[in-house]
Amino acid sequence: MQHMLGSEKDVTSVIDAYIEEEQGRLEQLKRYAEEYVSRNAHADGVGPEFVTNPINAYLLIKRLTSEWRQVEAMMRDNRAEKFIKSITDRRIESKVKFPGEEDLSGAATALLRLQDTYKLDSYDLSNGIILGKKVGHKLTAHDTFEVGRAAYNQKDYYHTLTWMQVALNKLENENPRTIEEEEILEYLAYALYQQGNIRRALAMTKKLVKIAPNHPRAKGNVKWYEDMLEGKEKEGELPPIVNKRIEDDGIVERDAYEALCRGEIPPIDPKEEKKLYCYLKRDRPFLKLAPIKVEILRYDPLVVLFKEVISDYESEMVRELAAPKLKRATVQNAFTGELETASYRISKSAWLKGAEHPVVDRINKRVGDMTNLNQETSEELQVANYGLGGHYDPHFDFARKEEVNAFKKLATGNRIATVLFYMEVPEWGGATVFNQLGTAVFPSKNDALFWYNLYRSGEGDLRTRHAACPVLMGVKWVSNKWIHERGQEFTRSCGLDENMAERFVGDLNPYEYKN
Ligand SMILES: O=C(O)CCC(=O)C(=O)O
Numbered sequence: 001m002q003h004m005l006g007s008e009k010d011v012t013s014v015i016d017a018y019i020e021e022e023q024g025r026l027e028q029l030k031r032y033a034e035e036y037v038s039r040n041a042h043a044d045g046v047g048p049e050f051v052t053n054p055i056n057a058y059l060l061i062k063r064l065t066s067e068w069r070q071v072e073a074m075m076r077d078n079r080a081e082k083f084i085k086s087i088t089d090r091r092i093e094s095k096v097k098f099p100g101e102e103d104l105s106g107a108a109t110a111l112l113r114l115q116d117t118y119k120l121d122s123y124d125l126s127n128g129i130i131l132g133k134k135v136g137h138k139l140t141a142h143d144t145f146e147v148g149r150a151a152y153n154q155k156d157y158y159h160t161l162t163w164m165q166v167a168l169n170k171l172e173n174e175n176p177r178t179i180e181e182e183e184i185l186e187y188l189a190y191a192l193y194q195q196g197n198i199r200r201a202l203a204m205t206k207k208l209v210k211i212a213p214n215h216p217r218a219k220g221n222v223k224w225y226e227d228m229l230e231g232k233e234k235e236g237e238l239p240p241i242v243n244k245r246i247e248d249d250g251i252v253e254r255d256a257y258e259a260l261c262r263g264e265i266p267p268i269d270p271k272e273e274k275k276l277y278c279y280l281k282r283d284r285p286f287l288k289l290a291p292i293k294v295e296i297l298r299y300d301p302l303v304v305l306f307k308e309v310i311s312d313y314e315s316e317m318v319r320e321l322a323a324p325k326l327k328r329a330t331v332q333n334a335f336t337g338e339l340e341t342a343s344y345r346i347s348k349s350a351w352l353k354g355a356e357h358p359v360v361d362r363i364n365k366r367v368g369d370m371t372n373l374n375q376e377t378s379e380e381l382q383v384a385n386y387g388l389g390g391h392y393d394p395h396f397d398f399a400r401k402e403e404v405n406a407f408k409k410l411a412t413g414n415r416i417a418t419v420l421f422y423m424e425v426p427e428w429g430g431a432t433v434f435n436q437l438g439t440a441v442f443p444s445k446n447d448a449l450f451w452y453n454l455y456r457s458g459e460g461d462l463r464t465r466h467a468a469c470p471v472l473m474g475v476k477w478v479s480n481k482w483i484h485e486r487g488q489e490f491t492r493s494c495g496l497d498e499n500m501a502e503r504f505v506g507d508l509n510p511y512e513y514k515n
Pocket residue numbers: 384392397420430431432433466467468469478480
């Protein structure tokens with residue numbers, strides 16, 4: 001987005017240069033016109049005899065032939081192509097990809113996701129207001145309409161209806177208008193129909209016919225809605241608009257997830273709360289000099305926050321190293337093992353090897369000191385960047401039994417634990433939430449979250465299902481370190497019971513170690 005901002009400045013300067021050049025051309029044309037006028041005035045004064053003089057006759061003919069050709073050429077000499085080409089060339093040169101239709105609808109979808117998650121009011125949003133603060137520009141009726149259209153294209157009629165209503169409302173006070181009312185009405189009618197309000201859909205379409213009698217579909221639509229109402233109540237007051245959100249998006253815990261994202265955290269069981277404490281971890285030689293601050297957020301399953309474990313310099317370096325490599329994040333298809341993009345994970349990510357830079361190597365080693373887990377089988381550092389509406393819907397980090405192909409190539413077993421570094425924190429949103437635990441961790445810069453994904457038995461712990469909430473404002477950078485089972489036989493030995501829920505918090509607890 002920041003690159004794009006630069007491109008927009010380029011565009012502005014090219015438009016300015018174009019206008020300046022065009023103005024010069026038009027000035028010249030104006031001078032020609034004035035000359036014509038003054039000569040004509042003179043001719044008018046003289047009368048028809050004006051051309052009985054051979055010089056005047058010659059000049060008149062010349063003006064209407066060769067001079068006119070010049071004027072004609074000048075009128076045609078519009079430099080638009082030259083300037084457009086210069087923008088295109090600059091884009092190619094700077095390698096900044098210009099957004100396309102897909103990006104536009106993606107950005108609109110992001111707005112809708114944020115609206116749902118953070119319960120943002122459409123009118124506020126369209127006026128540039130987020131959580132009561134004016135943060136952006138007002139949208140025009142056309143801007144608003146485009147958000148509704150993006151919803152429509154995804155068959156999301158709840159948001160289509162909401163945003164088309166806002167668009168219509170905006171249009172009322174707009175002068176000059178940025179869109180025709182008839183365009184909005186057709187979408188509005190269809191969304192009403194989809195939300196079960198055929199009578200209002202019909203009324204809206206009739207209004208459309210009145211405004212635009214030649215609309216290519218309106219009359220047909222009236223008949224279509226009328227046919228549907230055949231034998232049904234048609235008279236009396238129109239039924240109220242009931243605009244319900246369709247929850248069927250494959251995320252069962254949607255409501256609980258979104259509540260956690262907003263920071264609505266259910267109270268914690270006092271018995272559990274007693275087990276939560278902070279301590280200084282000094283159980284390794286190096287840590288005696290530089291202990292790590294540990295905060296136990298959940299005891300069972302264990303979720304821990306390591307405070308201030310990286311420096312500003314380190315996180316900046318990691319971001320710098322990752323930035324040129326960032327690619328749209330993928331997810332692993334559970335059955336084929338193939339990597340693919342999906343709307344439930346919107347971020348950019350890159351992998352960094354320890355050998356790439358001493359900072360990466362240092363962080364990798366520190367993960368060992370933090371967790372006391374063997375790092376030989378850990379995955380490389382995965383750096384992720386979340387922008388506008390960036391998020392990762394509820395998921396498990398470990399591979400489930402049915403995911404036969406996951407991590408097979410690595411031959412290091414499953415992801416036993418996750419370390420998640422917060423390298424840049426958003427202004428609002430972007431919490432890491434554990435739906436089943438009712439835990440929401442709002443990113444704090446340079447801290448790292450840790451949790452075990454597996455029971456001691458090696459069985460995946462379903463309670464670790466977690467998500468990255470959409471970023472509402474600002475940018476979020478994290479780095480993941482996924483630690484694998486292989487190599488942990490001596491540090492975190494297996495449990496005897498396959499279904500054993502017990503955990504060995506002592507892995508991280510200094511009191512369990514004889515220093
Ligand atoms: O960014 C976050 O808060 C969580 C990221 C995550 O769960 C993942 O990348 O697997």
